Amino acid sequence: MMFRLLGPLDVCGPDGASLPITQHKQRTLLSLLLLTPGNWVSTDLIHETLWVSDSPRNAFGNMKTYVSQLRRKLIDANDLENRIESRVGGYRVFADRHELDVFLFEEAARKGREALQDGDPGRAIGHLQAALDLWRGEPFEELPVAVKQTESTRLEEHRWAVREDLIDAHVALGQHHVVIPTLRALTMEYPTREHVWYRLLVALCQSGRRAEALAAYQTAYRFLAEELGIEPGAELRQLHQQMLTGDLTGPFLRDLRQRQ
Template identity: 50%
Template sequence: MDVEPGTAVVRFAALGPLELRAANGEPAFIGQRKKRRLLALLLLHAGGWVSTEQIAVALWEDDPPRSALGNIKTYVSELRRVLPPASDGHPDVRGADSGSPLGRILSRDGEYLLRLAPNEFDVDLFDAGARGGEEELAAGRPAEATVLLDRALALWRGEPYDDLPAEIAVAETTRLAELRWAVWENLVDARLRLGQHNRVLPTLRALTIEHPTRERLWAQLLVALGQDGRRAEALNAYQTVYRMLTERLGIEPGEDLQLEHQRILNGDQHR
């Protein structure tokens, strides 16, 4: 997985099937399903304590064996041997005290905690890229925003926390899915401000069909069509979404979508 020069190697990746990299940056293989689930659960709660009860539910769902506690200890011990060492003494290590010569997985009575440092976890990098890209866009720097937003989206390889039962990670996967939409829509806005409508127009056409109730996509489609000189097509697109919203949902288009429609009517090829 590529990262910017001067940053740490991404050790843990959960935006898709679980991936792990060893201290030398090479992929590390965890073949046993239970150990993969355990690591995914610890990543889901990285920097926080996870109880053996939570682990048992994630590993065996409704049917833990009588040996569950012993098995968990074994899985933790085996994970400790394969995980890359933590950056001891780093002030930003999540879940650790600065200067403490501790292992990657901490333990106390009935609980475990996984320590992470900055740039080690793709979810943290995605969150940071989403935030940074939005800030650059708000500050009027669309070129800088595209770099951060593109990099954030490139971290995705599939469904996040794919190794865990869906109900275990539903809150976080829902958050990530919505944030991914926001990142993509911010990237489209940035490209439109740079006049790069041709780069987003085909995808916008497809996504407005696939997700017809996402008004921001329709507003962006109107902008892209207007920038491409397709005024009649933009007006037809607005009529399509207007009928869909009023007839199917019983609501009027939102203010932003109406504003884009008015700009098309006025011949204002903005942004």
């Protein structure tokens, strides 16, 4: 089977078809169990997650019903394993790592970074793009923020690292035309991320657009100074000085790799 969690919950059976898990409580319960697959999740936590307020009188009975319904749907999909196990006070779900898009994302990201570090940006691009293509929205979308926050934040930061690695791989191949539009959009959406500004300046400089790079630095400087009351960090300032002096022969990409 395949459990897709990098966006709305989607469970695909062995034939690749999505299972019709449409009931909200069932989707929330399965998402909670898949947050830590193979680990026991207490019925108390399940109760708090399913019913933030207005808990029904027979909440724990309802919980058993949802588990039973989920088991039946998995069996109907010809997945004959008992995926959801119960004991007094808790439930857990079994899923192989290769059945989870979260694991597939992290595995593809790892292969991409290794390829980049080995000096093979072309191969890295394939793995890194495959990792990003697994994302369909917010991770563990069905769960309350308080429940998923730690894991969701971790995954989002990992996604950022993959984006940066993919940009570095394109720049290493001289594909500045590919990354500059993406970087410009990212600086507008996330203007406080100095690593994004750094990569934009590098890409512009290496494509012979030094004037645009200098203008972009001034935009970054104004935003950080006016909105946050701080100056750009040392790396951005140093790169700016190199641009002013025309010394654009420095090992920019090597510097990027060392900073991660």
